[in-house]
Amino acid sequence: MSGGDGAQPRVDCVVDTDGRITFGLPMGSTEGHQLLLRLRPKKGQPEKVRHVLDLELADDGRRRAVLGPDAVLAEGRWDVYLLREPGSQRQRVRPGLRDLRALVDGHLHDRRSPLAVRIPYVTKDGCLAVRAWLRPAHAEVDGIDVTDRSMTVGARLHGASLGEGAVVCLRLRGGSGTLRVLEPRAGDDGRSFSFTVDYEELDAGTGAGSGVWDVFVQPAAAAPLIRVARLLDDVADRKEVFVYPAVTHGGAVLRPYYTVDNDLSVTVTKAG
The missing domain is CATH 2.60.40 (Immunoglobulin-like)
Structure with missing residues (x-):
């Protein structure tokens, strides 16, 4: 369940050629200190896997969190939430700008093993999520x-x-x-x-x-x-x-x- 009141915040994301995803809150935003990525459990199963990213203040006044290219996300769908402070109730976020241009010709580049692929996308209910694959080859x-x-x-x-x-x-x-x-x-x-x-x-x-x-x-x-x-x-x-x-x-x-x-x-x- 997502928590928080009012409108859902929007989070931008930019993916580079190495698979690194940079998440960003709007300029001047003071809400949020962490992003929580939750592996969506199978139907009827409890939630078990989470990954937390710290939001840091960048030089341009935006708050950013970086998911590095390392294979840290298990294969599946990861829903993105905002934590206003560590341990607080989480709030589901909506997508802002999604810059996925670096992924378009990804099939032209050789990939190392294990293969870690992450694609930010919009869920059916309009929220931000990340689709991840993790395979030996x-x-x-x-x-x-x-x-x-x-x-x-x-x-x-x-x-x-x-x-x-x-x-x-x-x-x-x-x-x-x-x-x-x-x-x-x-x-x-x-x-x-x-x-x-x-x-x-x-x-x-x-x-x-x-x-x-x-x-x-x-x-x-x-x-x-x-x-x-x-x-x-x-x-x-x-x-x-x-x-x-x-x-x-x-x-x-x-x-x-x-x-x-x-x-x-x-x-x-x-x-x-």
């Missing part, structure tokens, strides 16, 4: 080309490189363990790759019912699976923004899509 989608028979995906690894025995795995969701294994086409840099998913094979592998296939890359034999996703830009929630065409094959409709975590999956919907 990552495969960033560059583009998806959909035809009436297949889809071809281009991607690039961050925090890992392609080695001998590298494969792309599509895993049928639901605990059945069903896999479709593809050989990626590797680029000269050892990190870029592409692969093509045949819709007829995916339809047959789904069986009689509908299903969802999650997409991974295994960069070398026996290496951990890495989720294929699109994280490195300024879009916090792309599921309803990047919508790819559905293709009808036999009695099934197939469509690639991004999940609520911006991971790449393919849905297969059977008639009836």
Whole structure:
């Protein structure tokens, strides 16, 4: 629950190319000594994780707090609150200026491991929050080309490189363990790759019912699976923004899509 009376304060945020976020209160503002970032718990679960940032008076009279580029935020959604003094009742804040220009071409820069991504965004109720991802390695989608028979995906690894025995795995969701294994086409840099998913094979592998296939890359034999996703830009929630065409094959409709975590999956919907 948020506390405090009156209008919710507005907080600006600027993100630089290193992932550092600078939060700022309006010039001359005297309200607030700390910002509280709270990891939003799953439904029915108690709140457990918080991160506090001190607001310091800058030379221009604004109060600022800095979230450094280090991997300090667990993966999830972090709601932002204002603390007028340490230990006081917290107050939810609304977004002011959000300067995310440094994130737009983030996929063009190599990232170290672990990969820490943070995108400030506006919640459905108009408040400020930060979407965070924290992964040992990552495969960033560059583009998806959909035809009436297949889809071809281009991607690039961050925090890992392609080695001998590298494969792309599509895993049928639901605990059945069903896999479709593809050989990626590797680029000269050892990190870029592409692969093509045949819709007829995916339809047959789904069986009689509908299903969802999650997409991974295994960069070398026996290496951990890495989720294929699109994280490195300024879009916090792309599921309803990047919508790819559905293709009808036999009695099934197939469509690639991004999940609520911006991971790449393919849905297969059977008639009836």
